[in-house]
Amino acid sequence: MTARALIAEDEPLLLEGLRAELKSAWPELEVVAAVHDGDSALQQALQQRPEVCFLDIRMPGTSGLEVAQALAEDWPAGEPFPLLVFISAYDQYALQAFEAQAVDYLVKPVQGERLAACVQRLRARLAERAPAGPLPQTLEQLRALLAAPTGSPAAGGRLEVIQASAGNTVHMVPVDDVVYFEAADKYVRVITADKEHLIRMSLKDLLPQLDAQRFWQVHRGTVVRARSIVSALRHESGKVTLTLRERPERLTASRLYAHLFKGM
Amino acid sequence: MNPAAAADGARRPLPQRTLLWLWHELRVGVPIALVASTFISVMFDDPFVRTMVYSLCIGLSIQLLIEAGRYGLAAWLLHQGADSASLREHWPGWKWMLPWCVGAALIGYFGGSLLADWLTGGQRTHSPFGTNLRALSLILMFSLGFTLAAVWFFYSRSRMMTLQAMTVAAERSAAEAQLKLLQSQLEPHMLFNTLANLRVLIGTDPARAQAMLDRLIAFLRATLSASRSGSHALADEFDRLGDYLALMAVRMGPRLGVRVELPDALRALPVPPLLLQPLVENSIRHALEPKVQGGRIDLSARRDGDTLVLCVRDTGIGLAHVPPSNGTKFGLRQVRERLATLYGTRASLTLEEAPGAEGGTLATVRLPLQQSPA
Numbered sequence: 001m002t003a004r005a006l007i008a009e010d011e012p013l014l015l016e017g018l019r020a021e022l023k024s025a026w027p028e029l030e031v032v033a034a035v036h037d038g039d040s041a042l043q044q045a046l047q048q049r050p051e052v053c054f055l056d057i058r059m060p061g062t063s064g065l066e067v068a069q070a071l072a073e074d075w076p077a078g079e080p081f082p083l084l085v086f087i088s089a090y091d092q093y094a095l096q097a098f099e100a101q102a103v104d105y106l107v108k109p110v111q112g113e114r115l116a117a118c119v120q121r122l123r124a125r126l127a128e129r130a131p132a133g134p135l136p137q138t139l140e141q142l143r144a145l146l147a148a149p150t151g152s153p154a155a156g157g158r159l160e161v162i163q164a165s166a167g168n169t170v171h172m173v174p175v176d177d178v179v180y181f182e183a184a185d186k187y188v189r190v191i192t193a194d195k196e197h198l199i200r201m202s203l204k205d206l207l208p209q210l211d212a213q214r215f216w217q218v219h220r221g222t223v224v225r226a227r228s229i230v231s232a233l234r235h236e237s238g239k240v241t242l243t244l245r246e247r248p249e250r251l252t253a254s255r256l257y258a259h260l261f262k263g264m
Numbered sequence: 265m266n267p268a269a270a271a272d273g274a275r276r277p278l279p280q281r282t283l284l285w286l287w288h289e290l291r292v293g294v295p296i297a298l299v300a301s302t303f304i305s306v307m308f309d310d311p312f313v314r315t316m317v318y319s320l321c322i323g324l325s326i327q328l329l330i331e332a333g334r335y336g337l338a339a340w341l342l343h344q345g346a347d348s349a350s351l352r353e354h355w356p357g358w359k360w361m362l363p364w365c366v367g368a369a370l371i372g373y374f375g376g377s378l379l380a381d382w383l384t385g386g387q388r389t390h391s392p393f394g395t396n397l398r399a400l401s402l403i404l405m406f407s408l409g410f411t412l413a414a415v416w417f418f419y420s421r422s423r424m425m426t427l428q429a430m431t432v433a434a435e436r437s438a439a440e441a442q443l444k445l446l447q448s449q450l451e452p453h454m455l456f457n458t459l460a461n462l463r464v465l466i467g468t469d470p471a472r473a474q475a476m477l478d479r480l481i482a483f484l485r486a487t488l489s490a491s492r493s494g495s496h497a498l499a500d501e502f503d504r505l506g507d508y509l510a511l512m513a514v515r516m517g518p519r520l521g522v523r524v525e526l527p528d529a530l531r532a533l534p535v536p537p538l539l540l541q542p543l544v545e546n547s548i549r550h551a552l553e554p555k556v557q558g559g560r561i562d563l564s565a566r567r568d569g570d571t572l573v574l575c576v577r578d579t580g581i582g583l584a585h586v587p588p589s590n591g592t593k594f595g596l597r598q599v600r601e602r603l604a605t606l607y608g609t610r611a612s613l614t615l616e617e618a619p620g621a622e623g624g625t626l627a628t629v630r631l632p633l634q635q636s637p638a
Contacts, residue, residue, distance in 0.1 A: 010516075010519075010553075011457065011460075011461065011515045011516065011517070012517040013461045013464045013465065013514065013515070013517075014457070014460055014461060014464060014515075016464065016468070017460070017461075017463070017464030017467075017468075020464075020467070020468075037556045039556070058453070058553070060519075060553055060554050060555055060556045060558075061554065061556045089452075089453050089456035089457040089460060090452040090453045090455075090456045091453070107456075108456055108457060108459075108460035109456065109459050109460035109462075109463040110460070186585070200584070
């Protein structure tokens with residue numbers, strides 16, 4: 001069976017090693033992209049639309065799990081979602097989560113037999129796969145993986161005031177005034193009813209310090225105050241458009257978080 | 265009795281513990297009373313059984329009083345706010361126990377005699393326990409001697425147990441520290457990724473695989489002996505860090521650059537083995553690995569008066585971008601603890617933003633020079 005694959009692995013030798021082993025274990029597999037970091041993986045995957053993605057967990061910049069999350073959110077509706085295989089050297093929390101979710105994974109050093117079994121499974125699933133989009137099952141698995149403990153518990157407690165500096169001034173913004181947070185590269189935009197601030201911190205680091213009851217993550221780059229959401233409109237693609245109380249703009253909740261918006 | 269068994273005893277249910285305690289008491293008291301009664305019955309030509317009843321009554325009464333005083337006084341002192349290891353082991357100290365023992369011997373003697381009188385039907389006039397003054401004083405002296413000997417026995421036994429428990433605790437904490445050091449140096453992620461690289465190289469480039477394996481062997485050997493030996497030369501320290509960095513260079517490819525600066529005059533100076541390793545590892549793991557384009561690590565040593573200054577500098581993402589929860593603190597704490605143990609306040613570790621346009625982090629260790637660590 002022919003198939004196209006992407007390999008994302010930051011260590012050059014391991015990347016070549018996996019490519020070589022795949023060549024003998026699955027000769028018809030064409031590696032259409034081999035990249036060394038998460039951002040390139042995401043970009044190449046969206047461009048090349050491979051059927052299989054081998055994603056190293058620990059990569060510079062964006063981790064393999066984050067790539068999977070971004071793929072699930074940005075994958076065009078109507079296109080078949082790739083099968084994901086995670087690769088890790090040693091990450092007991094992640095491995096436990098993969099095990100629990102029955103997601104394919106490889107442990108480094110990758111051994112021939114293990115790889116052959118993985119290839120066999122991938123082939124079987126490609127043969128029977130549904131035609132389009134991320135399967136509900138894949139979304140469910142990813143949700144569970146993203147919610148699983150990552151081994152580094154959040155330090156410190158809840159944030160009450162956001163300290164946003166602008167020039168020489170530091171603006172003290174009570175967390176309760178924030179309508180939503182939006183990731184912008186290495187920064188986070190903090191949006192209140194009438195103002196906008198920028199803080200030098202990633203959304204990933206900010207998130208554990210927010211009260212998950214009051215602030216909902218609706219996209220990998222958006223966290224919104226639940227009280228500010230007026231209505232949620234579901235689309236066929238699985239995405240949800242949110243209308244806000246205090247702001248005119250609409251926000252988009254991705255497929256991964258669409259399950260938050262269900263009638264009671 | 266060993267402390268492990270003592271700890272085991274503490275975990276047993278109460279009735280069992282009480283029986284155990286009673287056995288420990290009686291196996292001292294009863295034999296002494298038996299020896300005493302044999303001695304007295306021979307000396308005063310008295311019937312053995314009756315003497316034994318008297319000896320047991322008196323001996324055990326004294327023992328009971330002493331133990332009651334020992335536990336009671338210790339509890340009372342603890343309640344008063346005093347605290348020490350011996351108090352927690354139910355030993356209030358000789359200051360309290362010596363007068364109490366004399367009192368216990370007197371009260372125990374007369375109380376025990378009365379009890380024995382009642383038990384044997386009041387035949388004390390015929391016995392040396394009666395009015396014979398010389399015999400009375402002899403037996404009193406005997407009782408007192410017995411009392412002090414018994415107390416001494418209990419005192420030294422409990423003291424020995426405390427000491428043993430303290431030794432075990434100290435040994436355990438030292439072993440734990442060693443294990444932690446070893447665990448941090450043999451970080452599994454590093455080890456398995458290195459092995460994965462080796463596995464690839466064996467197939468594609470056996471000569472390079474061999475070179476990498478040699479580096480790994482040198483690093484493992486150093487790691488395993490570092491937790492045992494006291495010090496090695498600074499040149500060795502840099503060589504071992506070189507092994508580690510060479511392994512990382514194979515893994516990271518062109519993303520990792522290394523510069524080493526070690527003046528010849530400092531090469532032989534003794535330093536604690538693999539002291540800098542956690543710092544280098546932090547630089548790799550938290551500063552360079554997350555940076556897509558990679559960077560460089562600079563190792564350097566210099567002399568500043570009578571201080572040896574060791575620097576680990578990277579051109580990574582910098583302190584501001586390393587989330588506090590990222591485990592960097594573990595390595596830093598470990599280095600700080602080792603420095604404090606070996607040099608007290610004369611050594612230090614600082615971490616700061618590296619100066620210059622390249623950014624990154626600078627870790628600086630300062631050690632007293634020409635001072636061989638203990």
